[in-house]
Structures are given as structure tokens and as C-alpha cells.
Amino acid sequence: MRPEQILVPTPSGLCSKAGGFHIDPTRPVDKALITHGHSDHARAGHGHVLATQETLDIMRLRYGEKFAGSTQAIGYGETLKLGDVTVSYHPAGHVLGSAQIAVERKGLRIVASGDYKDVADPTCAPFELVPCDVFITEATFGLPVFRHHDAEGEIRKLLHSVAVFPERAHLVGAYSLGKAQRVMALLRAAGYDKTIYLHGAMEKITAYYQERGIDLGPVELVKGAKKAELAGTITICPPTAMSDLWSRRFPDPVLAFASGWMRVRARARQRGVTLPLVISDHADWDGLTKTISATGCSEVWVTHGEEEALVHWAHMQGLKAKPLAIVGYGDEEEHEAEIPLPPRSGGEGGEKQE
Amino acid sequence: MNRFAELLDRLAYEPGRNNKIKLIAAYFRETEDPDRGYALAAMTGALSFRNAKAGMIRALIAERTDPALFALSYDYVGDLSETVALMWTPSPLPPRSGGEGSGVGGVGDSKEPPTPNPSPPLTSFVWGGGAQADLFDIPKPERLLRNDPSPTLAEVVETLSTLGKAQLPAQIARWLDVLDETGRWALLKLVTGSLRIGVSARLAKTAAAALGAKDPDEIEVLWPGLEPPYTELFAWLEGRGDKPVSRDPAPFRPAMLAHAIEDGDLDALDPADFMAEWKWDGIRVQAVAGRDEHGAMVSRLYSRTGEDISKSFPDLLPSLRRPGAIDGELLILREGRVQSFNVLQQRLNRKTVTPKLIQEFPAHLRAYDLLADETGDLREIGFAERRARLERFVAALDDPRIDLSPLVAFATWDELIAARANPGDGGAGDDAEAVEGVMLKRRTAPYVPGRPKGQWWKWKRDPMVVDAVLMYAQRGHGKRSSFYSDYTFGVWNGDDELVPVGKAYFGFTDEELTEIDRFIRRNTVAKFGPVREVTHDADTGLVLEVAFEGLQQSTRHKSGIAMRFPRINRLRWDKPPREADRLETLEKMLNSVIPRRG
Numbered sequence: 036m037r038p039e040q041i042l043v044p045t046p047s048g049l050c051s052k053a054g055g056f057h058i059d060p061t062r063p064v065d066k067a068l069i070t071h072g073h074s075d076h077a078r079a080g081h082g083h084v085l086a087t088q089e090t091l092d093i094m095r096l097r098y099g100e101k102f103a104g105s106t107q108a109i110g111y112g113e114t115l116k117l118g119d120v121t122v123s124y125h126p127a128g129h130v131l132g133s134a135q136i137a138v139e140r141k142g143l144r145i146v147a148s149g150d151y152k153d154v155a156d157p158t159c160a161p162f163e164l165v166p167c168d169v170f171i172t173e174a175t176f177g178l179p180v181f182r183h184h185d186a187e188g189e190i191r192k193l194l195h196s197v198a199v200f201p202e203r204a205h206l207v208g209a210y211s212l213g214k215a216q217r218v219m220a221l222l223r224a225a226g227y228d229k230t231i232y233l234h235g236a237m238e239k240i241t242a243y244y245q246e247r248g249i250d251l252g253p254v255e256l257v258k259g260a261k262k263a264e265l266a267g268t269i270t271i272c273p274p275t276a277m278s279d280l281w282s283r284r285f286p287d288p289v290l291a292f293a294s295g296w297m298r299v300r301a302r303a304r305q306r307g308v309t310l311p312l313v314i315s316d317h318a319d320w321d322g323l324t325k326t327i328s329a330t331g332c333s334e335v336w337v338t339h340g341e342e343e344a345l346v347h348w349a350h351m352q353g354l355k356a357k358p359l360a361i362v363g364y365g366d367e368e369e370h371e372a373e374i375p376l377p378p379r380s381g382g383e384g385g386e387k388q389e
Numbered sequence: 390m391n392r393f394a395e396l397l398d399r400l401a402y403e404p405g406r407n408n409k410i411k412l413i414a415a416y417f418r419e420t421e422d423p424d425r426g427y428a429l430a431a432m433t434g435a436l437s438f439r440n441a442k443a444g445m446i447r448a449l450i451a452e453r454t455d456p457a458l459f460a461l462s463y464d465y466v467g468d469l470s471e472t473v474a475l476m477w478t479p480s481p482l483p484p485r486s487g488g489e490g491s492g493v494g495g496v497g498d499s500k501e502p503p504t505p506n507p508s509p510p511l512t513s514f515v516w517g518g519g520a521q522a523d524l525f526d527i528p529k530p531e532r533l534l535r536n537d538p539s540p541t542l543a544e545v546v547e548t549l550s551t552l553g554k555a556q557l558p559a560q561i562a563r564w565l566d567v568l569d570e571t572g573r574w575a576l577l578k579l580v581t582g583s584l585r586i587g588v589s590a591r592l593a594k595t596a597a598a599a600l601g602a603k604d605p606d607e608i609e610v611l612w613p614g615l616e617p618p619y620t621e622l623f624a625w626l627e628g629r630g631d632k633p634v635s636r637d638p639a640p641f642r643p644a645m646l647a648h649a650i651e652d653g654d655l656d657a658l659d660p661a662d663f664m665a666e667w668k669w670d671g672i673r674v675q676a677v678a679g680r681d682e683h684g685a686m687v688s689r690l691y692s693r694t695g696e697d698i699s700k701s702f703p704d705l706l707p708s709l710r711r712p713g714a715i716d717g718e719l720l721i722l723r724e725g726r727v728q729s730f731n732v733l734q735q736r737l738n739r740k741t742v743t744p745k746l747i748q749e750f751p752a753h754l755r756a757y758d759l760l761a762d763e764t765g766d767l768r769e770i771g772f773a774e775r776r777a778r779l780e781r782f783v784a785a786l787d788d789p790r791i792d793l794s795p796l797v798a799f800a801t802w803d804e805l806i807a808a809r810a811n812p813g814d815g816g817a818g819d820d821a822e823a824v825e826g827v828m829l830k831r832r833t834a835p836y837v838p839g840r841p842k843g844q845w846w847k848w849k850r851d852p853m854v855v856d857a858v859l860m861y862a863q864r865g866h867g868k869r870s871s872f873y874s875d876y877t878f879g880v881w882n883g884d885d886e887l888v889p890v891g892k893a894y895f896g897f898t899d900e901e902l903t904e905i906d907r908f909i910r911r912n913t914v915a916k917f918g919p920v921r922e923v924t925h926d927a928d929t930g931l932v933l934e935v936a937f938e939g940l941q942q943s944t945r946h947k948s949g950i951a952m953r954f955p956r957i958n959r960l961r962w963d964k965p966p967r968e969a970d971r972l973e974t975l976e977k978m979l980n981s982v983i984p985r986r987g
């Protein structure tokens with residue numbers, strides 16, 4: 036049994052001929068197994084979708100009732116026989132409802148982990164390690180410069196800034212599914228109990244998180260608030276909104292951005308951020324390498340991201356490794372995170388000489 | 390160090406000046422001595438220690454990382470210090486701190502919450518305080534984290550200032566092991582001497598002043614007598630101590646500067662409120678003398694920016710034998726006549742001061758103002774009163790090397806305009822050529838550091854202008870290396886020959902440069918290496934209107950005249966070379982300094 040007899044990478048995603056399905060296909064297919072609700076992984080228009088209840092609900096919120104021909108919910112740890120293979124879903128720790136999908140045939144197990152992180156997140160089930168023969172991993176932050184550290188420290192930085200600038204508003208750019216809610220939950224865990232304001236784009240998903248019992252404290256749409264009221268407050272918004280006219284309703288806003296990309300200064304500067312917050316829903320370099328080792332796999336497939344470094348690392352560990360070069364993953368965050376360059380004022384000039 | 394690093398990190402992204410001040414002020418409030426003092430020193434450029442070279446940092450990281458992974462990372466990040474800061478793996482590998490990575494550590498047991506970081510309790514934030522949250526209630530992360538092994542900024546600075554070169558790499562590695570990413574980044578920027586954070590010394594001092602709601606100028610005034618880590622300064626700012634007094638018997642006092650006068654400025658001013666003096670074409674200095682604790686006289690000469698230049702002018706120091714501080718102009722005097730700036734330049738250019746040099750270029754101080762005398766500091770009293778004291782001071786000093794810069798008498802602005810136009814008749818006499826313009830000083834103006842509004846104006850003389858003919862052109866350097874951008878020009882002599890009178894390589898626009906360059910290439914009559922001779926006869930050639938600051942006799946030039954600070958004012962395509970100026974015009978200018986417009 037070769038792994039390719041279970042799953043083959045195709046340009047439109049991983050395909051299982053033996054099971055008759057695709058995982059996170061980037062084009063409409065008959066039968067799709069979806070790892071999580073981010074739109075680069077969960078697209079509308081498939082014939083049949085198998086996913087966790089949360090992922091199905093999120094897809095419904097985003098694409099409407101008719102996002103797929105038919106759907107089937109599967110719980111974490113549940114096993115299902117599809118054709119000649121067995122599949123099971125396991126928490127990926129990425130966002131609410133996110134799953135790794137284990138595909139097994141005749142004692143050979145491949146885990147397609149989707150997007151994942153191996154650190155605590157109060158808004159979703161923690162990552163579960165699934166021992167396997169082939170581990171399919173992302174490599175969004177697959178360079179040893181990406182070490183995300185503790186998100187609590189970043190929240191502390193944000194609260195410190197709010198205390199230093201009580202007359203300014205703080206805008207936190209965050210991906211509207213997962214990151215936004217995690218930032219809110221982290222703020223609550225840090226003892227921040229004031230109203231957190233929301234951009235309209237965050238409303239539905241945030242309400243859904245609350246429905247699922249995730250306590251985010253008092254949350255309000257920013258739409259009705261007056262400019263003066265917003266001094267000293269925190270508003271969560273899509274990163275793109277920070278450079279919109281929309282942001283003019285805030286008094287001298289501090290532009291924070293919660294993303295793993297904020298680890299690299301050039302990336303933060305490129306986006307005109309004044310308060311970068313290194314908070315990521317993806318595994319960092321240490322997370323990726325430790326997870327790969329811990330699965331006990333002998334082979335690694337890298338779906339997307341900085342695959343070159345991770346493949347090099349895997350080879351150094353004596354593992355078989357290859358990049359899959361699946362096109363289309365990682366696009367959504369890029370898209371939502373795109374902020375046009377605002378003009379930056381330069382540094383202080385030297386005192387002019389007479 | 391981590392806390393200082395956080396500040397630098399934040400400052401690097403914050404564009405607003407006032408917001409930067411707030412961030413720095415908050416840091417000063419939250420951070421103890423001596424760390425904050427060293428931070429102030431780092432931001433004002435007052436720290437000096439042996440810098441580490443990039444090669445050393447590369448060698449350190451090479452010991453810890455795989456070369457391929459380093460290359461990929463460096464390529465991605467683009468900055469060496471930052472790449473190393475992010476990639477650095479402490480040795481030996483400790484368990485990962487904080488909430489990261491713990492999910493995998495306990496395989497299958499991921500319900501265990503991650504070990505919290507040793508973080509300060511956030512409950513000490515005051516959220517109920519409304520918009521006026523008290524900054525003093527912000528927790529002091531570094532102090533609360535003091536059980537962490539990372540060095541304080543003070544430890545880093547003090548260690549670096551005593552460390553031998555051989556110990557540097559190992560010490561830096563030890564620090565990198567215990568600092569976080571931002572801390573490592575700031576450390577590497579600091580030790581490699583590349584801490585550029587968009588904060589001027591003035592801004593940092595302004596933030597310090599905000600700590601005690603003081604005027605930043607008060608700090609400027611104190612600054613030359615202060616040293617890192619500035620504990621006395623912070624004690625005073627926080628109301629815990631007296632205002633620091635300089636223990637330096639001959640301290641520098643930050644210079645007061647003037648605004649350039651603009652059209653119409655005079656209309657709004659009453660001549661009766663002002664005094665005027667000549668602005669001499671030398672270098673502005675401060676000559677200070679005072680007694681040390683043993684009663685010995687200490688005398689020093691400072692540049693306008695506070696650099697101690699005493700060593701370059703040992704001939705002047707013995708004349709500073711009365712306690713006081715004179716603001717004046719350093720000039721070269723020969724037989725009682727002020728020499729041109731070019732002559733002074735010749736002395737300034739010499740590295741070693743020899744007796745011969747001193748004899749040939751004797752230094753002289755022409756006094757404008759008195760900032761202190763034996764009774765103490767005079768800066769808070771008005772200029773008119775300081776001037777009166779200066780006159781008494783200089784008279785009592787009675788030294789041939791120090792004289793008083795005379796006031797320019799005027800009752801109306803027209804009289805001042807006339808004096809400025811003709812300093813020789815206006816009172817400058819034989820030294821008129823060394824007059825750069827006039828200074829206008831408000832009688833009541835205290836001596837304030839920097840360039841306060843509405844107190845002092847400088848009013849330079851109009852430049853002198855002649856029409857000259859382009860004779861030779863030479864290629865420029867750098868960006869201009871493909872252009873002929875250095876021009877030698879001449880005027881007609883008594884034999885109707887053009888004689889070179891100067892060389893200019895600026896004053897024109899890029900467009901004009903292109904035009905001149907094209908003219909030169911089309912009208913070259915001879916080439917001498919990088920130099921082209923261009924057509925210059927009575928009917929064909931290019932007339933340049935040349936502006937300059939002064940003229941002097943020169944034996945080095947065939948014309949017998951040298952120009953100061955010549956530049957191209959205008960291109961006179963309209964003017965045939967025969968109508969260019971004649972040497973006799975320049976000779977007249979040399980004798981009479983009445984400026985004219987061409």
C-alpha cells in the first residue's frame with residue numbers, strides 16, 4: 036500500500052479515488068470533506084459536504100442555505116466508512132469547528148491537518164495529536180523566524196497602549212472568523228470587561244460563537260457610537276477596514292493588527308500598522324516541527340506556505356517530504372489582511388542648523 | 390532591556406510626534422533608575438561603547454542554526470539583526486515558555502491548560518477611570534518580572550562600556566539566550582550601533598520634561614552638565630529632588646539661534662524694541678571660564694553645538710581668564726583686520742595646531758553676548774542688560790584677542806537697511822568685507838536655547854551678482870557623473886580676454902543642468918581629460934549669472950580675484966558673451982562692498 040493509493044494531491048486539492056471524495060477542494064466537486072470554515076478551504080457549490088456541525092453552520096452563515104447539494108455533520112472522534120477508506124475528524128485547534136481529517140486504508144493512515152495550531156485557544160477545541168504514517172501539513176509560518184510566543188503578552192501590549200492613550204480609539208484588525216473572537220476572549224481573560232466594539236462584518240460569526248457558548252462579554256456594533264464615545268475603547272474589525280473611510284469615525288485611532296505576520300517588521304510596516312500584535316491561529320515554526328515529529332510520521336506533505344524550509348527541515352530529520360503546491364490555500368487571509376500603504380511620516384529630522 | 394525594547398518597537402511604528410512623546414513619557418514613568426536614564430542616553434545619542442560588527446553577529450548565529458534555514462529566513466526578513474533576533478534558539482533548549490507549543494508536549498492530553506507566562510497581573514489596570522486613566526497605575530512589567538534572568542538596560546550598557554573585545558561575542562550570546570525576540574532585536578541594534586528609531590534627542594528630552602510638566606528648554610539648559618543615567622534629572626522631574634546644578638566649572642550653554650528675516654517682517658516690528666549688530670563671517674563659538682573646586686581657572690571653547698574645540702585654539706584660551714561665558718564669533722585677525730572665512734578655513738583644516746599655524750592664523754574672539762559672569766548665570770535677563778554687562782566685561786578683560794562686536798546704530802528700518810547695504814559706512818569700517826549681514830535682537834529677549842519665535846533675526850546681505858561666461862566644464866560625481874556639472878567661468882579683462890574668476894557646481898535646476906550639459910557637448914572646442922573647453926568668444930558662448938558671498942584678492946588666480954561661495958543664479962541664454970561683466974567691475978566690488986543686481 037502506497038499513500039498515493041489513499042490520497043493524491045491534485046491542483047484542486049487532495050483527492051481520494053478509493054474513498055470517492057476530495058478534501059478542501061478549491062473547485063466544486065461531487066463530494067467534499069471540509070476541514071474548517073475559512074473560505075479558502077470551505078468553498079460553496081459542492082454536491083455533498085461532510086464537515087463538523089460548526090463548519091457547516093459557518094458555511095451556511097457565509098454562503099446561505101444552499102451552499103451545497105447536501106450536507107452531513109460529523110463529530111470529533113467519529114469514524115465513517117467511505118468507499119474503501121475510513122475517515123475520522125479530530126480537533127485542529129485552528130478555529131471553531133476546525134478539524135484534521137484522518138484517512139485510513141489497510142493500516143496506513145494519512146492525516147490531512149488543514150490549518151492548525153498547537154496552542155491553547157479559548158474559542159475552540161484544542162489540537163489533538165493523531166499518530167499517522169503520512170502527515171499533511173500547512174506551512175503558513177514555515178520559517179524559523181516565526182515564533183509566535185504567548186498571545187497573552189500581545190494582549191497585555193494592547194491593554195497597555197489603551198492605558199497610555201485613553202483619548203485614542205484602538206482598532207484591532209483581525210480575521211473575522213476565529214481571530215476576532217479569540218482576541219475578544221483573550222481580552223476577557225486578561226480582565227478587560229468594558230464593551231468591545233465590532234465592525235459589521237464580524238457580527239454574524241461573533242453571534243454564532245456566543246450561541247455556541249463561548250463567552251465574549253459585552254459586545255456591541257460600533258455603527259451607532261459617537262466619535263467621542265470611542266475614545267479609550269477597543270474595536271475589532273477586518274484588517275482592510277482600518278484603511279477605509281470607515282476608520283475616520285474613530286478619534287486618532289491606533290491601528291493594531293493581530294496576525295502571525297506581525298512577527299516580521301517589514302510585513303507590519305507594509306500594512307501601515309502602528310501596533311502589531313503577534314497572535315496567530317496557525318502553528319509557528321516550533322509548532323510545525325514539533326507536531327510533525329510527534330505524529331511519528333515517516334512522510335510529510337506540505338500543502339501551502341513556506342514549504343521550502345519545512346521540507347528542508349524534514350529531510351534533515353530523515354523524513355520523506357514533498358511540497359504539494361496546492362493553489363488557492365492561504366488566499367483568504369491574504370485577501371482580508373490586505374491594507375493599502377498609507378503615507379508614513381518620516382522620522383524626526385535633525386535640528387536645523389543656522 | 391525587554392521593556393526598553395518594547396518601547397523602541399512601539400516607537401518604530403508610531404508616526405505621530407505627540408504620540409511618541411506619550412509613549413516615551415509613559416516608559417519613563419514606568420521604569421526605574423538607572424534603566425530609564427540609559428534609555429534617555431540611548432535616544433539622545435549619549436551612549437558610547439565598542440560596537441559589534443555584523444560579521445560577529447553572523448558568526449554567532451551560524452553556531453546555532455542550519456545555514457540553509459538561515460539563508461531562507463534572512464532572505465525573507467531582509468534585516469540581519471531582526472533575522473538573528475527571531476531565529477535565535479537559546480542554548481540549551483529550555484521548555485517553550487508561555488502558552489505556545491504545549492498542545493503537542495502532552496500528546497493526547499491537550500485539555501491541560503498551558504502554563505501561564507510569568508506575566509504581571511492585569512487587574513492593576515484602572516478601567517473605571519474614564520478618559521483620564523492614571524498612568525501611574527500602569528504595572529511596571531520589568532520590575533514585576535525581575536525574577537526573569539534577562540538583563541536590564543543598565544546591565545547591558547554598563548557591561549558594554551567595560552567589556553574587552555574578546556569577551557564581546559560570548560556576552561552577547563548569553564544575553565540573546567535570555568531576552569525575548571524584541572529584546573534581542575533591540576540589543577542587536579544597540580550593540581551594532583544601528584539604533585535608528587525616528588526619535589530626535591529633542592523629542593526624548595521633551596518626553597522627559599513631560600514627566601514633570603517642565604519646559605523642555607529647561608532640560609536643554611541643564612543638559613550639558615548632565616551625564617547618564619541622569620538620576621538627578623529624573624528626581625527633579627518627579628519632584629523628589631532639587632534642580633540639578635552643573636558641577637562643570639566651564640559648562641556649555643545651548644546656543645540661541647535666529648530666524649532668517651522675511652519680506653514684510655520688519656513692518657510689524659518697532660525699531661525701538663531692537664538692537665542690531667554685525668553678523669561676522671567666522672564661526673560661532675562659546676568661550677567659557679570658571680573656577681573649579683580647587684580655585685583653578687578652567688577655560689574652554691565650544692562650537693555652537695557644544696563640541697569642545699579648545700584643543701584647536703590653544704592661543705585663545707589664556708585670554709579667557711575671567712569667570713564667564715561669552716557668545717561670540719571666532720575670527721582670524723591680522724594687524725587688526727578681520728580675515729576672510731577662507732583664511733579661517735585654512736586654520737580649521739589643519740589637523741595639528743603648530744606654533745607656526747598659530748602665528749600665521751591668530752585666533753580672535755569677537756563678543757556678541759554674555760551668558761554668565763562672576764555673579765552667575767545671566768540668561769534670564771534681557772539682551773540690552775546683558776549687552777551692557779558684556780561691554781563692562783570685555784573692557785575689564787582688556788585683552789587684545791577679545792573685542793566687542795559693535796552695535797549698528799539705527800533709529801529707523803531705512804537706516805538699518807542702509808547700514809546693511811554698506812557695512813563699511815555703517816560702522817564696520819575696514820572689516821566690512823567680513824560682515825555677513827546684520828543680526829536683529831529684541832532688547833528684552835532672554836537667552837533661550839534653540840530658535841525661539843520673535844526674538845532674534847539674522848539678515849544676510851544680498852549676494853553679489855555678476856554675469857560671467859562659461860569657459861570650461863568638468864564632469865560631476867555620483868549621480869551627476871554623466872553630466873558636465875562643474876563650471877569655470879570668466880569675465881573680460883582690459884585686453885578683451887576672458888579670465889577665469891571662479892568655479893561653481895550648483896545653483897541650477899536639474900532641467901538647467903540638462904540644458905547646460907547639452908550646450909557643452911555641442912560646443913566643445915577642446916578636451917583635457919575630464920575637462921572640456923567650450924566656445925567662449927564675444928558672440929558665441931553661454932553667459933551665466935553668478936551669485937557669490939564675497940570677493941578677495943588672490944595671487945593664485947590670474948584675475949587676481951577669488952570668489953566666495955559662487956553659484957549659478959540664472960542662465961542668460963539671452964545675453965551675448967560680449968555683454969558679460971568686466972574684471973574692473975569686480976575690482977570695484979572688491980573695494981566697495983555695495984552689492985548690485987545684474
Ligand SMILES: [Zn+2]
Pocket residue numbers: 071073076129150
Ligand atoms: Zn484557516
